[in-house]
Amino acid sequence: MFLLIVLLFCFTIFAFVVTNKGAGEALAGKGYKEYRLGDYNTWLQKRVNKNWPRIRSCLQDSQICKHLIEQGATPLGQFNKETLSALQSGCCKPPDECKFTYVTPTNWTGTAGSTNPDCTAWSNDQKVLCYNCQSCKAGLLDNIKSDWKKEAILNIIVLVFLIIVYSIGCCAFRNNREDNAWKRYP
Numbered sequence: 075m076f077l078l079i080v081l082l083f084c085f086t087i088f089a090f091v092v093t094n095k096g097a098g099e100a101l102a103g104k105g106y107k108e109y110r111l112g113d114y115n116t117w118l119q120k121r122v123n124k125n126w127p128r129i130r131s132c133l134q135d136s137q138i139c140k141h142l143i144e145q146g147a148t149p150l151g152q153f154n155k156e157t158l159s160a161l162q163s164g165c166c167k168p169p170d171e172c173k174f175t176y177v178t179p180t181n182w183t184g185t186a187g188s189t190n191p192d193c194t195a196w197s198n199d200q201k202v203l204c205y206n207c208q209s210c211k212a213g214l215l216d217n218i219k220s221d222w223k224k225e226a227i228l229n230i231i232v233l234v235f236l237i238i239v240y241s242i243g244c245c246a247f248r249n250n251r252e253d254n255a256w257k258r259y260p
């Protein structure tokens with residue numbers, strides 16, 4: 075049980091360290107936030123980079139961009155007010171700084187106004203969109219981050235409980251031994 079407490083404690087510390095950094099950036103006049111891979115923990119970045127081909131095919135099969143694709147030609151003013159999830163913001167539209175011309179949420183024209191590699195990674199093809207973008211990885215990490223944070227908080231509650239049970243158990247064991255010792259050697 076002591077080993078379990080130590081392991082859980084180490085994992086909890088690790089989870090807090092890993093989820094310490096990174097948050098979406100609010101943009102002036104937009105309802106959605108944008109996400110940068112560089113803002114997140116480097117260990118998580120490496121993991122997500124290494125496994126990206128597999129994660130990407132999963133995201134492409136999922137329905138995360140469906141809502142935006144089906145929305146069609148919403149007026150730009152209305153699209154700007156939308157609150158998008160981290161994955162939708164990162165994977166389904168080009169980053170704001172590319173300054174593309176809006177047609178629909180998943181169809182943008184014009185030449186990139188930024189050297190951000192995500193601007194060249196973007197494609198209007200519904201199978202491609204921004205799934206190759208760094209912002210898409212950042213959106214995923216933002217999800218992982220909030221899940222791990224919740225997990226770490228739950229861990230602390232479990233840890234406190236385990237430590238209480240362990241302390242009571244230890245006390246009882248010691249008292250019992252002292253009692254027996256006293257009985258055996260009066």
Ligand SMILES: *[C@@H]1O[C@H](CO)[C@@H](O)[C@H](O)[C@H]1NC(C)=O
Pocket residue numbers: 177181182198199200
């Ligand atoms: C994007 O919009 C342009 C202009 O309306 C249109 O010609 C093009 O077919 C659209 N592309 C996609 C992938 O929907």
